[in-house]
Amino acid sequence: MNDKVLIIDDSPILRRSMRRALIQIGLEDHNVFEAGNGQEGLDALEVQAVSLVLLDLNMPVMDGEEFLERMKDDRRFSSIDVVLVTTESNVGRLMRLSRLGISGILHKPFMPEDLRELAGHTLGKAS
Amino acid sequence: MDINAKHLEEIVSRALERSAFVYVEPGGETDQHDHHARISFDGDGSSGDIFLSADQGFVRELASNLLGVDLEQVSTTEGIEALSELANMVAGEVISLLGARTSPIQLGLPSSVEAIPEPAADACTAHLFSDFGSIQIHYQARKA
Numbered sequence: 001m002n003d004k005v006l007i008i009d010d011s012p013i014l015r016r017s018m019r020r021a022l023i024q025i026g027l028e029d030h031n032v033f034e035a036g037n038g039q040e041g042l043d044a045l046e047v048q049a050v051s052l053v054l055l056d057l058n059m060p061v062m063d064g065e066e067f068l069e070r071m072k073d074d075r076r077f078s079s080i081d082v083v084l085v086t087t088e089s090n091v092g093r094l095m096r097l098s099r100l101g102i103s104g105i106l107h108k109p110f111m112p113e114d115l116r117e118l119a120g121h122t123l124g125k126a127s
Numbered sequence: 128m129d130i131n132a133k134h135l136e137e138i139v140s141r142a143l144e145r146s147a148f149v150y151v152e153p154g155g156e157t158d159q160h161d162h163h164a165r166i167s168f169d170g171d172g173s174s175g176d177i178f179l180s181a182d183q184g185f186v187r188e189l190a191s192n193l194l195g196v197d198l199e200q201v202s203t204t205e206g207i208e209a210l211s212e213l214a215n216m217v218a219g220e221v222i223s224l225l226g227a228r229t230s231p232i233q234l235g236l237p238s239s240v241e242a243i244p245e246p247a248a249d250a251c252t253a254h255l256f257s258d259f260g261s262i263q264i265h266y267q268a269r270k271a
Contacts, residue, residue: 010236011215013208017146017193058215058234087219089228109146109216 001026003123004049006033008041008067009056009085018054018085021115025123038067045077052103052122054115057086065093068100081122085110128224135253135264138220142213143257147192155256160263162186162207164214165240170232173225174269178243179214184260186210198259211237217264 005022007015015034022032033048035041039062041053053071057064064084071077081103088094094105103122106114136153143149160180167176181189186206191198193209214237222232243265246252250267 011208011212013190013193013205014212017195020195058236060236087215087234089219089223090231091228093231108219109142111145 001028001123002031003027003051004031004033005052005054005119005123006035006041006044006048006050007054008035008038008059008064009054010036010059011056012036014056017112018115021112022119024112025116025120038062038064038070041067042070045071045080050080052119053080053082054085054106054119055082057084057088057097065097068097068102072100083118083122085115128226130221130224130251130266130268132251132253134221134224135217135251135266136255138217138224139213139253139255139262139264142216142220143189146213146216147189147209149189149192149257151255151257151262153253153255155261156254156263157182157261160261162210163240163243164207164210164237165243166214166218166237167235168218168222168225168232169235170222170225170227171230173222173227173230173232176267176269177214177218177221178240178265178267179210179217179262180243180265181210181262182260185257185262186260188257188259189213207239211239221266 007018019032035044037059055064083104085106087108161183164179187201190201190205190209253264
């Protein structure tokens with residue numbers, strides 16, 4: 001699988017855990033990229049084309065909502081699939097984010113197989 | 128809704144099982160915990176703090192399962208990161224019970240702390256243990 005995925009989450013251990021799940025569905029280790037907040041995520045998109053972003057919401061510096069707004073406002077990145085990986089449960093906020101354009105939501109705590117299934121499905125649809 | 132110790136037990140057990148296949152049972156009360164994490168939340172009518180305390184064995188087990196590596200390969204830093212992330216997941220479930228689905232409650236960022244405060248009279252605490260160690264969860268609502 002040649003897909004490239006960007007994980008944006010402020011928890012280093014969760015990023016590594018998600019990287020592991022992605023490798024288990026066939027992604028190459030060097031095709032998985034990590035960022036610790038939304039700003040680092042935007043910086044990563046400038047230098048690396050990806051087909052999927054796994055996005056946390058509650059992060060320092062720049063949260064996931066601002067990242068999503070800025071990414072969708074940029075024609076270069078607006079078609080990239082985004083899956084929210086979040087503890088967020090507020091229906092109003094999730095609907096607002098859905099309107100910005102997301103491909104799925106994975107609620108924390110999630111089982112690794114849930115991530116594998118959702119990421120695999122989204123990447124399969126994209127390729 | 129008032130959060131009680133049973134809620135905390137169920138929320139933490141579920142988070143551990145789902146995210147890391149760590150299975151726990153109620154009990155294992157001790158004050159010999161090496162690592163502590165804190166997360167706060169604020170919203171209309173619901174504000175408070177959640178503290179997690181665990182021993183070295185527990186955080187290493189959690190980190191090792193999250194990463195899919197042997198216990199011996201886990202660093203202390205990874206154990207601390209795992210406890211902070213667990214605090215984040217637990218807090219998300221707690222505020223959902225408190226009504227965050229329909230009424231915005233802002234979750235803070237989890238952080239590692241040196242110690243946790245002495246529980247107030249109206250705080251609630253749950254104690255759980257696993258194969259490798261124990262964890263304490265302490266919920267403290269904040270008055271407006």
